[in-house]
Amino acid sequence: MTPVNKNDVVEIEIDGLGYDGEGIAHIGGYTVFVRYALPGEKVRALIILAKPTFAVGKLQNILRLSPDRVEPFCPVYGKCGGCVLQHMSYAAQLEFKRKSVEDTFFKSARLRASADKTVESPLTKNYRNKMSLPVRGNPAQIGFFALGSHRVVPVSDCPVQFEGNGKLIEAFGKFLHENGISGYNETDGSGSVRHITARKLGDFYTVTVVSNGNHGKKLKKFDEVLRNLYGEKYAYYINYNTLRNNVILGKESELIGGTPAVSVQNGLEISVHPQSFFQVNDGVRELLYREAAKEADASVILDAYSGAGVLSAVLARTAEKVIAVEIEPKAVDSANAMLIKNGIANVQTVCGDCAEKLPRIISELSSADKYKLGAVLDPPRSGCDSRVLEAIISANPPKIIYISCNPATLARDCSRLISGGYEISRLTPFDMFPHSANVETLCVLERK
Numbered sequence: 001m002t003p004v005n006k007n008d009v010v011e012i013e014i015d016g017l018g019y020d021g022e023g024i025a026h027i028g029g030y031t032v033f034v035r036y037a038l039p040g041e042k043v044r045a046l047i048i049l050a051k052p053t054f055a056v057g058k059l060q061n062i063l064r065l066s067p068d069r070v071e072p073f074c075p076v077y078g079k080c081g082g083c084v085l086q087h088m089s090y091a092a093q094l095e096f097k098r099k100s101v102e103d104t105f106f107k108s109a110r111l112r113a114s115a116d117k118t119v120e121s122p123l124t125k126n127y128r129n130k131m132s133l134p135v136r137g138n139p140a141q142i143g144f145f146a147l148g149s150h151r152v153v154p155v156s157d158c159p160v161q162f163e164g165n166g167k168l169i170e171a172f173g174k175f176l177h178e179n180g181i182s183g184y185n186e187t188d189g190s191g192s193v194r195h196i197t198a199r200k201l202g203d204f205y206t207v208t209v210v211s212n213g214n215h216g217k218k219l220k221k222f223d224e225v226l227r228n229l230y231g232e233k234y235a236y237y238i239n240y241n242t243l244r245n246n247v248i249l250g251k252e253s254e255l256i257g258g259t260p261a262v263s264v265q266n267g268l269e270i271s272v273h274p275q276s277f278f279q280v281n282d283g284v285r286e287l288l289y290r291e292a293a294k295e296a297d298a299s300v301i302l303d304a305y306s307g308a309g310v311l312s313a314v315l316a317r318t319a320e321k322v323i324a325v326e327i328e329p330k331a332v333d334s335a336n337a338m339l340i341k342n343g344i345a346n347v348q349t350v351c352g353d354c355a356e357k358l359p360r361i362i363s364e365l366s367s368a369d370k371y372k373l374g375a376v377l378d379p380p381r382s383g384c385d386s387r388v389l390e391a392i393i394s395a396n397p398p399k400i401i402y403i404s405c406n407p408a409t410l411a412r413d414c415s416r417l418i419s420g421g422y423e424i425s426r427l428t429p430f431d432m433f434p435h436s437a438n439v440e441t442l443c444v445l446e447r448k
Helices: 090-109 165-177 216-220 221-230 282-296 310-315 329-341 354-363 367-371 385-393 407-419
Strands: 007-015 021-027 030-036 042-050 052-065 131-135 141-145 152-154 192-199 205-209 232-239 252-259 263-265 268-270 300-304 321-326 346-350 373-377 399-404 423-428 438-446
Touching: 007 030, 030 042, 030 310, 042 310, 052 346, 090 407, 131 152, 131 165, 141 165, 141 354, 165 205, 165 221, 205 216, 205 221, 216 232, 221 232, 221 252, 221 385, 232 282, 282 310, 282 373, 282 399, 282 423, 282 438, 300 310, 300 354, 300 385, 310 321, 310 329, 310 346, 321 329, 321 354, 329 346, 354 385, 354 407, 367 373, 373 385, 385 407, 407 423, 407 438
Parallel strands: 030 052, 205 232, 300 321, 300 373, 321 346, 373 399
Antiparallel strands: 007 021, 007 042, 021 030, 042 052, 131 141, 131 192, 141 152, 192 205, 232 252, 263 268, 399 438, 423 438
């Protein structure tokens, strides 16, 4: 029998934090999770779920405050699922993320690893260069999904997105309503617009409307609105996605108006296609890539999951040759254009699945190149394919640089690399995503 039941109201002491930043209390050996509660606080919570080994409580009152508690700055905090740590001081957020990386390594892979202090973000507001907003319903509502659901919480402005995002949200909402264009309905697949995404690099905006296949002619007229907002400093795309899934972008994007963005990032003139991966926090990306390049320190570098090629270009400043492998063709096109524009001739781009391409690339390397080899891995949240890890181990580079946005898959992959003869020499969290529970981590492994 559990010590609490659904609908009970309990007074409990919070003694820890979960992976998503939720408060943790214990009643004997029984765990109660309470979102928005902090260690050291005594709270009153309504039990909304009771399982044999744990319960979930909804915070009702804080009876004793933590010194780390601060007032959230967003009016929809607690409703929107975008940020979950705004009630926590920034210093406490940084320590939470450092400890979260260490805890995840042990719990996921039984690895005892010591993480450095979390590298803080130069900006903690307006730090995101890209926002993606779902559009749902008729009349259309624009916002973010509520925590743990696909119910849209309408927003007029988001304080962690790039400055001026509210003007774009307001203009697009007005455009949809004036033209009778509906948002997507996930239940039956109807509706015209699924998402609007926007990226701001420097003073240039790239805006993409994701269409469900309807009202293409009407949506093209939004170009006039963007021209009034941004003058010549924008590019407007319509992306087409008619699949019944939760993926934001479809495979095809059409440039409707403006000119593809050109911006200086990491000392490079770049243009990023909407379908290219690019880190969302410019300040932290600069710090992270600088450290990754310093650690790589090899003449020949394999850059796996290379995205738009910015890290490849940074690595090329000190390497004789960089081989960049990326599966998304549009990202490879962006990388090639950037390399030409910046006069970088020592990066070879390869379009394809890393799991298929890397073993072949490594087998074709000369003995001299293998002797001077370094490896950089920057995979998606799912981590590296096992074939990628096996190929890297077979190449036997002295050092592997692994950049990850998911400590759990990073720990899993490090376990495999350790069994292949490597050991962790550096584990540094970077706060790419202030006020969220997510963390970017730079891990360096050296051959024993």
